[in-house]
């Protein structure tokens with residue numbers, strides 16, 4: 001249910017302060033302490049899981065829905081022009097806090113964020129090879 005060494009579990013338990021902006025039976029959302037843009041918040045399940053691979057289907061569903069609910073508010077109330085919902089699973093994917101969370105990052109036309117990769121056409125054979133490994137159940 002909860003991990004004694006996890007800072008987000010401590011936020012859920014009220015043992016660490018956080019600016020909570022939304023909650024329901026399964027999730028809470030609070031402001032990120034190092035916001036990428038105005039309104040950057042984190043949406044987490046109350047029950048501890050490390051990442052998307054460990055979480056229950058119910059928590060995945062509830063967290064995704066709560067993130068969209070908050071994203072809608074960011075558009076309506078903060079006048080965001082768009083929103084990035086970002087999840088990082090694993091150190092290699094930039095995860096630094098190992099309690100599942102979805103970043104809700106409001107985006108503004110003139111904000112300074114840039115794509116972290118440079119899009120350029122891939123090798124069609126390599127794309128097809130990766131697709132073959134990924135496809136199917």
Ligand code: 5GP
Pocket residue numbers: 007018019030031032033034035042087088094095096097098
């Ligand atoms: P990750 O790098 O795992 O995708 O995201 C972790 C996020 O948690 C970061 O954006 C970081 O700023 C935020 N964060 C880390 N510690 C705290 C904290 O104690 N309180 C809050 N509100 N956010 C935190």
Ligand code: ZN
Pocket residue numbers: 002003006007008009010047048049098099
């Ligand atoms: Zn936790």
